[in-house]
Amino acid sequence: MSNGEFKTMVGEFKTQALILGGLVACFWIIEIIDIFFYRGALNSYGIIPRSPVGLRGILFAPFLHGNFLHLATNTGPFLILGWLVMLQEISYFFVVSAITILVSGLGVWLFGAPYSVHIGASGVIFGYLGFLLFRGYFQRNFSSILLSLIVAFFYGGLIWGVLPSMPRVSWEGHLFGFIGGILAARILPKRKRV
Incomplete structure (x- = not known):
């Protein structure tokens, strides 16, 4: 490996760490603000199935979590699977994330249980899983x-x-996130390095 290739690799790793670290920091800062200042009220910005106002949750839900335990259980898989998606190409991370957020969010909005609110990054995590598996x-x-x-x-x-195996867990978000990841794996070009 030449010196130039090593510098490129180190630069890419720094970029990956900055992107993933920045997103995880946002997750934690939002959760701290929600718990200590809003007492969980921000969670009402999650996906509310078949409610017009609930559509906003498609964008907000991945950044909202029920509590610190919920967020902590999502943080590790988000970092690891997100980084593995970036191994393909850093830009793929954004494309896979966007497709997954959209497919997962619309799936939950269309098919989620009535009068429920869906929050958390697990739909995105299942999207990364679907992408990487397929x-x-x-x-x-x-x-x-x-x-x-x-x-x-x-x-x-x-x-x-x-x-649907556990109460209060959005299996719909997981399912449609996984489908979104498979869709991203199918439509992204084949020519990249990994």
């Missing part, structure tokens, strides 16, 4: 297939989260 299938090169297999080994158990 990218190898759609891209069909060794490194993408290997990455898909590694993700399946370490995070494959999450797939059960797309089923």
